[in-house]
Amino acid sequence: MCCVKWWKSEFLLMPRKPPASVRPLDVSRLNTYSLNTRRSKVRVDDFAVPWKRGRSFASFLSSLPDVLAVRTLRSLARDVAVARQRGRPVILGMGAHPTKVGLNPVIVDLMKRDIITAVAVNGAGVIHDFELALTGRTSEDVEAEIDSGRFGMAEETGRMINEAIMEGMRRGVGIGDAVGRYILRQRRRFPHWRTSFLATGAQRGMPVTVHVAVGTDIVHMHPSADGAALGAGSLLDFRTLTSVVSGMEGGVYINLGSAVLLPEIFLKTVTMSRNLGKPLKHITTANMDFLPQYRPLTNVVKRPTQKGGRGYALTGHHEIMFPLLAAAVIETLGRSGRRTKR
Numbered sequence: 001m002c003c004v005k006w007w008k009s010e011f012l013l014m015p016r017k018p019p020a021s022v023r024p025l026d027v028s029r030l031n032t033y034s035l036n037t038r039r040s041k042v043r044v045d046d047f048a049v050p051w052k053r054g055r056s057f058a059s060f061l062s063s064l065p066d067v068l069a070v071r072t073l074r075s076l077a078r079d080v081a082v083a084r085q086r087g088r089p090v091i092l093g094m095g096a097h098p099t100k101v102g103l104n105p106v107i108v109d110l111m112k113r114d115i116i117t118a119v120a121v122n123g124a125g126v127i128h129d130f131e132l133a134l135t136g137r138t139s140e141d142v143e144a145e146i147d148s149g150r151f152g153m154a155e156e157t158g159r160m161i162n163e164a165i166m167e168g169m170r171r172g173v174g175i176g177d178a179v180g181r182y183i184l185r186q187r188r189r190f191p192h193w194r195t196s197f198l199a200t201g202a203q204r205g206m207p208v209t210v211h212v213a214v215g216t217d218i219v220h221m222h223p224s225a226d227g228a229a230l231g232a233g234s235l236l237d238f239r240t241l242t243s244v245v246s247g248m249e250g251g252v253y254i255n256l257g258s259a260v261l262l263p264e265i266f267l268k269t270v271t272m273s274r275n276l277g278k279p280l281k282h283i284t285t286a287n288m289d290f291l292p293q294y295r296p297l298t299n300v301v302k303r304p305t306q307k308g309g310r311g312y313a314l315t316g317h318h319e320i321m322f323p324l325l326a327a328a329v330i331e332t333l334g335r336s337g338r339r340t341k342r
Contacts, residue, residue: 042067058331069314073321076312077328079284080115080252084333088251089117089244093266095258096124100139101319104132104195106326111200115329118207118244119176119197120237122261123217126179126198126210130161133183133196140218151218158222162229169229174237175210177202207244209237211265238265245280246273252284255300257318259289263299270304281308288314288321 049063064070080090092107110116121129131138134156145151152158161179168178180202183190193199201208212234214220214227245253245266255262273280285304287296292315301311314321 057327058335061328061331069316072312072314073325073328075310076252076254076284076286076314077325077332079310080254080325080329081332083251083284084115084117086250089248090115090252090254091118091120091241091244091248092116092254092256093120093258093262094125094256095122095262096128097257098318098322099125099128099132099197101317103318103322104129104197106323107197108195108200110326110329111197111204111206113330115326115333118209118241119201120209120211120241120262120265121176121197122258123210123212123219126161126175127157127217127219129196129198130179130183131157133190133193133199134160136192152221154218158219159224161219162222162224162226165233166226166229169226169232172236173233174240175212175230175233176208176237178233179210180208207240209241210234211238211241211261213261238269241265242269242272245269246276246278248273248283249278249280250282252286253300253304255285255287255289255296256322257289258296259293260295263287263295267299267303280304283309284312285309286312286314288316288318288325290315290317 046066048065051060051063055063061074066074083090092110098104098107107116107119111119128138131154140151140154142151160182164179164182165175167182168175171178173181176198180196180198180200183193183196183199184202187193187199190196190199198208200206210233212230214230219225220230246269253266255266270280283305285300287293287300289296292313297313301313305311314325
């Protein structure tokens with residue numbers, strides 16, 4: 001038996017001749033052409049320029065290689081600049097992460113420059129913006145508190161935000177405007193209110209809308225939470241955002257770090273606007289996140305622009321990519337010599 005096994009294994013390892021009908025391909029008659037006539041995707045002219053100490057940020061932008069994400073960044077910056085030069089809206093929809101990684105000053109600056117003309121956030125975005133304005137700190141250590149049942153139970157956050165939302169319902173305003181006005185009215189209690197996009201929106205009369213999924217935010221756990229106020233305020237904000245989107249022809253919508261909620265909401269605002277006769281054929285949309293996600297790519301980048309417009313996807317960390325975009329837009333507007341229109 002041992003000899004038989006040895007013979008079989010040796011037989012399997014022996015080279016086998018191809019069938020007589022199979023011969024190596026004759027390549028002597030292949031057609032070739034000159035490299036100089038071929039279309040190529042990469043050119044030396046598009047390459048990066050090495051950096052020299054002391055140059056300007058505009059020089060840095062122009063020194064980047066004109067390929068892939070850099071080309072997308074430049075195109076998006078140009079579309080934002082053109083939209084504002086023509087008085088068209090630029091809407092920022094975002095989750096809470098941009099605030100948690102320190103981008104509020106950049107966002108507020110773009111609002112004050114009239115580059116961003118409307119902001120839409122989820123409920124967590126309100127909480128982090130509010131806490132920063134109140135104490136200069138935010139982002140709870142969930143792992144340290146979840147076992148004890150203390151997670152989400154900060155008294156001031158729950159009581160004050162819910163109080164602002166209920167006041168807003170009584171006045172017939174949405175959550176974003178209600179919380180922004182609350183901060184402004186009591187600004188002495190909010191030493192960092194100037195970093196708040198909610199307060200900035202209220203101060204400038206700019207739409208800042210809040211879109212709540214009940215049960216997702218820590219303030220919903222507090223006894224002061226009022227379901228009627230949450231629902232009424234969020235619905236009003238949804239209709240306010242739809243009104244802004246309905247005038248977005250020639251404008252831009254940027255989704256910054258919202259994987260589900262804001263992309264779903266934006267798609268609904270687009271279809272409602274078109275249902276009411278707003279074509280939205282020439283719009284720019286963009287998704288900026290550190291991971292490509294199905295809903296932003298589908299509901300922001302692809303579907304709204306499938307019959308016209310442009311959709312961009314920029315993958316990278318918010319704390320790097322968004323300041324780059326902001327600076328690129330400011331530089332582009334500066335080179336054009338034209339001011340933004342209200």
